[in-house]
Amino acid sequence: MSGIVFFKTGRLEELTDFYVNRLNCRVWLNQEDCIIIKADNLLLGFCQRDEVDREGVLTFFSDSREDVDRAYERLKETAQSLPQVNDKYHIYHFFANDPEGRKLEFQCFDHHVDCHRDGGELLLTRRSIREFRKEEVPPEVIERVLSISRFAPTSRNTQSYYFKLIREKQMLARISEVRGKSSSPIARAPMAVAICSDPELSKRHLQDGCIAAYHFILSAWYYGLGTCWIAAMDRDDVKQMLNIPESHYIATITPLGYPERFPVRIPERRELSWFVRE
Numbered sequence: 001m002s003g004i005v006f007f008k009t010g011r012l013e014e015l016t017d018f019y020v021n022r023l024n025c026r027v028w029l030n031q032e033d034c035i036i037i038k039a040d041n042l043l044l045g046f047c048q049r050d051e052v053d054r055e056g057v058l059t060f061f062s063d064s065r066e067d068v069d070r071a072y073e074r075l076k077e078t079a080q081s082l083p084q085v086n087d088k089y090h091i092y093h094f095f096a097n098d099p100e101g102r103k104l105e106f107q108c109f110d111h112h113v114d115c116h117r118d119g120g121e122l123l124l125t126r127r128s129i130r131e132f133r134k135e136e137v138p139p140e141v142i143e144r145v146l147s148i149s150r151f152a153p154t155s156r157n158t159q160s161y162y163f164k165l166i167r168e169k170q171m172l173a174r175i176s177e178v179r180g181k182s183s184s185p186i187a188r189a190p191m192a193v194a195i196c197s198d199p200e201l202s203k204r205h206l207q208d209g210c211i212a213a214y215h216f217i218l219s220a221w222y223y224g225l226g227t228c229w230i231a232a233m234d235r236d237d238v239k240q241m242l243n244i245p246e247s248h249y250i251a252t253i254t255p256l257g258y259p260e261r262f263p264v265r266i267p268e269r270r271e272l273s274w275f276v277r278e
């Protein structure tokens with residue numbers, strides 16, 4: 001089930017402009033006198049009425065303190081204070097107001113929270129991460145990621161792939177050296193994962209392996225973990241180091257960990273029309 005929180009407003013047009021142009025939300029559904037705004041997983045409805053709802057707090061949370069600081073820069077004039085740490089809830093936040101006086105809060109959690117991204121955000125915000133925080137990924141988070149990764153499609157449902165977890169620091173350092181700068185992100189992560197497939201189980205094991213690897217990358221991002229597709233790791237020396245049979249295919253070895261910082265810039269993509277051929 002999904003949900004929308006509705007508010008009555010006397011200034012629908014002005015509010016829509018504020019949420020879309022100042023807060024980077026988007027109009028999810030325009031019903032003329034009721035406009036539904038979307039901010040990641042939050043749906044807010046504003047309906048033009050004679051009365052106005054101002055109760056409650058609308059809290060927008062993001063991935064990093066830098067995001068909160070950027071929101072502060074945009075809303076300085078109504079902010080009640082500088083962004084600050086709240087020790088009770090382990091958050092970094094500030095309060096401001098929308099044009100009609102509703103209380104807004106902008107925050108990030110200073111601890112890990114469970115997944116909150118919806119599908120579209122997941123696909124749009126995934127980035128290749130090459131710098132990681134030192135902290136280990138908790139075992140229960142790895143288990144959740146692996147648990148949803150195994151729903152990748154495979155040829156004839158052969159499930160010919162598997163995930164080889166690499167945690168030993170010395171091993172991470174050795175593997176990161178095999179392709180110089182291209183594979184170097186592996187040593188900067190607390191762990192790495194080789195996504196492999198077995199030709200004895202599937203005639204399409206190369207495709208099975210690649211799809212499973214991308215499924216893993218998206219699952220990891222869903223739980224806030226960074227990855228980077230490191231290519232050309234299907235090599236005998238790597239297989240020897242990792243004790244992977246020579247006949248098996250290594251689709252990729254990705255570093256895995258919490259991103260050092262969340263990328264704000266989306267790498268350029270060509271126009272949609274370039275990708276579409278009729």
Ligand SMILES: Cc1cc2nc3c(=O)[nH]c(=O)nc-3n(C[C@H](O)[C@H](O)[C@H](O)COP(=O)(O)O)c2cc1C
Pocket residue numbers: 126127128129130182183185228229230231232267
């Ligand atoms: C097949 C493939 C091979 C890649 N090989 C490497 C690699 O060896 N090292 C690396 O740091 N990034 C590698 N990448 C990541 C790309 O550089 C990255 O996806 C691209 O620049 C777009 O950035 P984004 O993933 O943040 O959208 C590879 C990606 C793909 C799909």
